[in-house]
Amino acid sequence: MASSSSSYIIHFFILSLSFFSLSSLSASSKPNSFILPIKKDPSTNLFYTSVGIGTPRTNFNLVIDLAGENLWYDCDTHYNSSSYTPIQCGSKQCPDVACIVSCDGPFKPGCTNNTCPASATNSLANFIFGGGLGQDFIFISQYKVSGLLSSCVETDRFTDDSPLNGLPKNTKGIIGLARSNLSLPTQLALKNNLPTKFSLCLPSSNKQGFTNLLVGSDELSKFVQTTPLVVNPVSTGAVSVEGVPSNEYFIDVKAIKIDGHVLNFKPSLLSIDKKGNGGTKISTITPFTELQTTVYKPFIRDFLKKASDRKLKRVESVAPFEACFDSTSIENTVPRIDLVLQKGVQWTIHETNLMVNVKKNVACLGIVDGGTEPRMSFTKASIVIGGHQLVDNLLVFDLSSSKLSFSSSLLVHNASCS
Numbered sequence: 133m134a135s136s137s138s139s140y141i142i143h144f145f146i147l148s149l150s151f152f153s154l155s156s157l158s159a160s161s162k163p164n165s166f167i168l169p170i171k172k173d174p175s176t177n178l179f180y181t182s183v184g185i186g187t188p189r190t191n192f193n194l195v196i197d198l199a200g201e202n203l204w205y206d207c208d209t210h211y212n213s214s215s216y217t218p219i220q221c222g223s224k225q226c227p228d229v230a231c232i233v234s235c236d237g238p239f240k241p242g243c244t245n246n247t248c249p250a251s252a253t254n255s256l257a258n259f260i261f262g263g264g265l266g267q268d269f270i271f272i273s274q275y276k277v278s279g280l281l282s283s284c285v286e287t288d289r290f291t292d293d294s295p296l297n298g299l300p301k302n303t304k305g306i307i308g309l310a311r312s313n314l315s316l317p318t319q320l321a322l323k324n325n326l327p328t329k330f331s332l333c334l335p336s337s338n339k340q341g342f343t344n345l346l347v348g349s350d351e352l353s354k355f356v357q358t359t360p361l362v363v364n365p366v367s368t369g370a371v372s373v374e375g376v377p378s379n380e381y382f383i384d385v386k387a388i389k390i391d392g393h394v395l396n397f398k399p400s401l402l403s404i405d406k407k408g409n410g411g412t413k414i415s416t417i418t419p420f421t422e423l424q425t426t427v428y429k430p431f432i433r434d435f436l437k438k439a440s441d442r443k444l445k446r447v448e449s450v451a452p453f454e455a456c457f458d459s460t461s462i463e464n465t466v467p468r469i470d471l472v473l474q475k476g477v478q479w480t481i482h483e484t485n486l487m488v489n490v491k492k493n494v495a496c497l498g499i500v501d502g503g504t505e506p507r508m509s510f511t512k513a514s515i516v517i518g519g520h521q522l523v524d525n526l527l528v529f530d531l532s533s534s535k536l537s538f539s540s541s542l543l544v545h546n547a548s549c550s
Contacts (some may be wrong), residue, residue: 136413138390141431146297150319164255167273167397168182168183168272168273169181169182169298170196170333170334170335170549171335172334172335172336172337173281173300173302173303174337175298175300175301176298176299176415176419177420177431177520178195178196178299178300178417178419178519179195179196179334179335179416179519180193180194180195180196180300180302180303181193181194181196181307183272183300183307184215184269184270184271185205185213185268185269185270185271185282186211186212186213186215186216186268186269187213187215187268187269188213189212189271189454190213192205192206192213192230192303192304192305193300193302193303194304194306194307195299195300195303195305195306195417196306196307196309196332196480197255197306197307197308197309197310197383197416197417198300198309198310198332198380198381198414198415198417198455199255199308199309199310199368199379199380199415199417200253200307200308200309200310201251201253201310201312201379201438202250202251202252202253202281202282202283202308202314203282203283203305203306203307203308203309203316203381204250204251204252204253204263204282204284204287204295204305204306204308204381205282205283205284205304205305206286206287206295206296206304206305207240207242207284207285207286207287207509208286208287208288209286209288211241211242211400212240212241214270216241216266216267216268216284217266217267217268217270218244218247218248218264218265218266219247219248219264219265219267219281219535220246220247220248221246221247221248221268225248225265225281226248226265229248229249230246230248230249231246231247231248231249232244232249232262232264234246235247235451241262241264241266241268241284242263242264242284242286242289242461243286243289243299244264244547245514246444247264247265247266248264248341249262249263249264249265249266250262250263250264250265250281250282250283251263251283252283252285252295252305252306253306253308254295254296254297254298254299255417255464256297256298256299256417257293257294257295257296258292258297258298259292259293261285261287261290261295262285263283263284263285263286264283264284264285265281265282266281266282266283266284267279267280267281267282267431268280268282268284268504270282271409277415278458280316281314285305290484291298295339299378301446307425309330309332309509309529310380310381311379311418311531312379312465321439323464327530327531327532327533328531328532328536329483329526329529329530329531329532330529330531331526331527331529332416332522332526332528333524333525333526333527333530333542333549334416334519334522334523334524334549335511335523335524335548335549336484336523336524336548339418343351348473350514351372351520352364354536355408355526355539355542355544355545355547356526356537356539357477357478357479357537357538357539358477358530358535358536358537358538359383359384359473359474359477359479359535359536359538360383360384360534360535360536361381361382361383361475361531361535361536362382362383362384362404362411363377363378363382363534364377364378364380364382364404364408364413364511365377365378365404365413366404366406366407366408366511367408368380368408368513370387378483378511380410380413381413381414381529381536382411382412382413382414382513383412383413383414383473384411384412384473384474384503385402385412385471385472385473385514386399386402386438386472386473386474386532387399387402387472388427388431388469388470388471388472389440389468389469389470389472389478390431390435390467390469391438391467391468392468392470393434394472395430395431395434395436395547396430396432397426397427399516400510401424401426401427402427402514402515403514407511407527408467408511409436409511409512409513410424410512410513411511411513412471412513412514412515412516412517413515413516413517414516414517414522414527414536415516415517415518415519416519416522417519418427418516418518418519419519419520419522420452420453420488420498420499420500420518420520421498421499421500421515421516421517421518421520421521422499422500422501422502422513422515422516422518423499423500423501423502423514423515424502424504424512424513424515425501425503425504426499426504427514428499428500428501428502430498431499432454432455432501435455435467435469435497436455438465438467439455439457439466441466441536442465442466442467443445444457444458444461444462444466445457445458445461446458448498450490450494450496451498452497452500453488453490453498453500454497454500454501455496455497456490456494456495456497457494457495457496458493458494458543459487459489459493459494459495460493462483462487462495463482466483466486466487468480468481468482469481469486470488471515471517479540480538480540480541481521481540482540482541482543482544484523484524484543485520485521485522485524485525485540486498486499486521489519498518498520498521499521504514523549524541524542524543524548525538525540525541525542526539526549527538527539527541
């Protein structure tokens with residue numbers, strides 16, 4: 133029942149929200165923000181959080197995906213919710229789309245008639261999977277929120293592949309953070325006439341990290357710089373819709389510096405072309421930063437030269453990494469890398485975000501060759517900033533002003549996500 137295309141995508145989001153009132157909350161007191169704990173799965177290097185859904189409440193660990201199209205969860209044969217309400221075809225929330233006409237039963241969340249479709253997109257799987265759009269209670273921290281849209285996918289019904297393919301074994305879906313009119317912050321902002329903003333801070337190992345921890349505090353300005361979010365005019369990701377821009381998060385990297393020296397390659401290699409290829413995007417699903425081959429080759433050549441100048445002792449490569457070193461020779465002498473953004477703003481990637489300890493006394497540069505060909509129907513970015521480079525970096529996505537605020541490593545300021 134796996135399908136390689138979908139006629140309708142629901143863009144959904146959740147993490148930390150800077151909202152000062154929520155009309156849909158059942159609690160009498162209204163929060164300044166939602167804070168969700170984030171954990172890292174050591175086997176996949178993916179990050180996840182937990183929310184409760186339905187009546188009775190079922191807790192789901194859901195992978196965090198900045199490029200995710202929606203919030204979807206596995207409502208398998210063991211899951212049911214008395215408060216689940218499918219969105220009917222032809223309703224205000226589901227106009228003019230090809231609907232899920234019937235289900236063989238037994239009828240339950242994930243198996244209802246005349247239901248608006250919503251896809252379950254997982255870039256680690258081989259297909260795009262169909263599910264039903266519905267409303268149910270979602271528990272965010274201590275708050276019970278009603279009227280939120282999500283996709284319920286009964287994974288037991290798929291035989292060719294699983295929507296959960298590649299995800300940590302203890303997770304049951306994805307929380308998508310892509311920008312969209314149907315994302316959670318946008319839904320709540322529209323209800324309350326508030327700006328849409330969320331923050332993200334990924335923890336190292338299994339320590340807990342928190343989103344939105346510093347938003348609104350006086351200390352925030354000491355940590356962050358701001359750069360525009362760039363809109364790729366071409367759809368990216370698993371589903372490409374002609375004439376519709378990408379809902380992933382791109383920034384405009386102008387150059388790359390190693391130890392203060394600008395890498396020598398054509399600046400056009402970093403630009404987004406007419407087909408949507410190129411540019412720099414931020415990803416929580418990509419474990420380590422990827423550079424397109426034409427960018428990676430001059431980068432790794434110059435990095436290895438700078439490492440040699442610093443007397444780093446190179447050792448045998450450990451896949452997928454090329455540049456590996458005797459960690460006892462490093463001693464805080466790793467070459468510094470800066471991403472040069474608009475107006476000369478620089479995102480510095482410090483040693484803790486550069487090096488990966490792969491085995492005893494061996495540390496490798498956590499930046500890899502991303503190849504030249506896009507996977508499946510995805511467009512190919514010049515740079516994909518991966519999860520390891522985001523750890524202990526505070527990121528604030530302001531969708532109202534289309535800006536990203538970022539801190540570089542908080543460890544430099546004697547702080548961390550936790």
